[in-house]
Amino acid sequence: MAIWAWMQPVDKMWKVVSDTRKGTILVYDEKSDLVLEKKGLSPEAVMLIEKHFLDVVATKMTENKTGNFEVAAVTKPKFEFNYMYA
Numbered sequence: 001m002a003i004w005a006w007m008q009p010v011d012k013m014w015k016v017v018s019d020t021r022k023g024t025i026l027v028y029d030e031k032s033d034l035v036l037e038k039k040g041l042s043p044e045a046v047m048l049i050e051k052h053f054l055d056v057v058a059t060k061m062t063e064n065k066t067g068n069f070e071v072a073a074v075t076k077p078k079f080e081f082n083y084m085y086a
Contacts, residue, residue: 002050004058016058020046 004016006027014035015028020043027036041049054060 003061004054005061006054006058016054018046018050018054020050025049 001017001019001021004018006014006016008014012030014030015032017026017028018024023039023041023043023046025036025038025041025046026034029035
């Protein structure tokens with residue numbers, strides 16, 4: 001299970017809970033109301049959504065020993081300027 005913090009354009013934070021084993025993606029708004037629920041997805045579909053959507057628009061969170069959430073280590077690739085395509 002992974003928890004993501006998805007910042008909205010109007011300075012609101014949505015929480016996304018993705019679970020590859022259960023095949024679910026749950027999106028909660030800032031009031032903890034369920035906004036979107038996707039069930040019955042294959043593990044590959046959940047991983048695809050995590051990799052190509054959530055990794056771009058959201059920040060992955062981890063739960064520490066005190067039960068609070070903190071930002072996980074971000075290892076996004078750095079794109080280098082390529083003069084060939086300039």
